[in-house]
Amino acid sequence: MANRSRRKIAEATISRLPMYLRILLELTESGVAGVSSEKIAEMGGINAAKVRKDLSYLGSYGTRGVGYEVSFLIFQIQRELGIDHEWPVVIVGAGNLGQALIGSGGFGRRSYPIVGLVDIDEAKVGSLIGSLRVGHIDELPALIASRKVAIGVVAVPGEAAQMVADRLISAGVTSILNFAPIPVSVPAGITVRQVDLACELQILSFHEQHKKKVVPWPQVLPKSVSA
């Protein structure tokens, strides 16, 4: 098998896989069995060449004039995303944000069950949020070991975020989803996704600013001329 190659998938491609999956699931619900890269691109608001390149990482090339087989592509993406497994999640922080996350329905029950919710505030420990009993943050190591938790969610104020991330990691978590408004530092081998409100607002104001008036891009000259 000399041709067998192991290619590193680009981070930007990984971040688009969930979107492709959502589009394909929509299509399959509408009874669509085959789809072109152009149609996927249109539904995702990106260009078709990028779709084809992204999907080629999965080994999917589609067939000229027919496109991609929706059900097989769903299978491939779900396998890549690990959605065929269960990934138990713990949430640290039982305040408004933790409660909102639990109530949001964003954790698919099947793939990302919330197996624990802990807080440092003794007053909250023992209370029920939905069907979850709030545990103490000191319970993290036992919880993470017994439930084989890989993903921890940081839903605490910014000043507590790093401490919480450190405790999650030392308890054995290897992926962190950080909702605190401050980035956390983690050792190599730990994956972090930061949900950053300020960043989202800045991206929107960028677009607003460039909608209001057409701002000419700064003069771009070759380096040799600009001096």
Add this chain to the structure above:
Amino acid sequence: MANRSRRKIAEATISRLPMYLRILLELTESGVAGVSSEKIAEMGGINAAKVRKDLSYLGSYGTRGVGYEVSFLIFQIQRELGIDHEWPVVIVGAGNLGQALIGSGGFGRRSYPIVGLVDIDEAKVGSLIGSLRVGHIDELPALIASRKVAIGVVAVPGEAAQMVADRLISAGVTSILNFAPIPVSVPAGITVRQVDLACELQILSFHEQHKKKVVPWPQVLPKSVSA
């Protein structure tokens, strides 16, 4: 000015500008006046060529051996992101999520002041959350017109998200930050950012899956051979 060109900035570049800004503000707080693309790349976890390309869109090229002037780069990025203006924001949904957003500190007071919080639930209308009085969703048009609001935040359950987005847009909002777990459809000219919990979890499980065991990438053959 034959060389004056107006270039379209790539969406991926736009989405990295907030990160560059955060890094540069950190550097300036530490008293650093000049920085190389390599240093920015290291702090941002991306490669230096990408940093240089991104910053070239701003007309910033740095100087060989010296790098970029931190304060000027901050000025340029803030200008592009529109952070030199004020962008008043309204939040729809006074539940746990809306309350968490208000309490999060993620809305910088200066650039993105929250000027209104509304809900459809009469029981919530009139109550105070922080210093904000909860208004009724019917107040949106007056609120948005009087406070010149361009950005609306959807912090409601998934089933209400499209209705809320429609009402925000018809009231004059042109950018939407959607925290509901369901994407919303908007007409051309309206910008949407979706904060998608399921998507973040899927990206983490992708990485977890590929950490656990080294999964060989599917065999990739040139198209002409794969048939």
